[in-house]
Amino acid sequence: xxxxxxxxxxxxxxxxxxxxxxxxxxxxxxxxxxxxxxxxxxxxxxxxxxxxxxxxxxxxxxxxxxxxxxxxxxxxxxxxxxxxxxxxxxxxxxxxxx
Ligand SMILES: [Zn+2]
Numbered sequence: 001x002x003x004x005x006x007x008x009x010x011x012x013x014x015x016x017x018x019x020x021x022x023x024x025x026x027x028x029x030x031x032x033x034x035x036x037x038x039x040x041x042x043x044x045x046x047x048x049x050x051x052x053x054x055x056x057x058x059x060x061x062x063x064x065x066x067x068x069x070x071x072x073x074x075x076x077x078x079x080x081x082x083x084x085x086x087x088x089x090x091x092x093x094x095x096x097x098x
Pocket of ligand 1: 024027028060061
């Protein structure tokens with residue numbers, strides 16, 4: 001589903017409750033990432049929140065390529081178990097700040 005809503009940052013996507021669809025430019029694998037979790041993930045990593053940063057940071061879970069087509073979507077997240085508990089966030093925080 002294509003959308004022409006102006007969004008500059010990962011936080012904009014999260015605030016509007018959109019998700020992010022990624023399609024691997026190498027193997028074609030598709031995934032939909034939860035926008036709220038993605039914004040939190042970026043924040044924890046202290047990455048730039050700019051929307052262009054998504055294509056630079058997201059890696060294909062199948063072939064590990066870093067060349068996704070990124071689109072904003074209302075489709076549901078394809079892996080709801082990803083970062084689905086506070087303990088996972090706590091672990092991530094510990095790993096990054098350790
Ligand atoms: Zn791939």
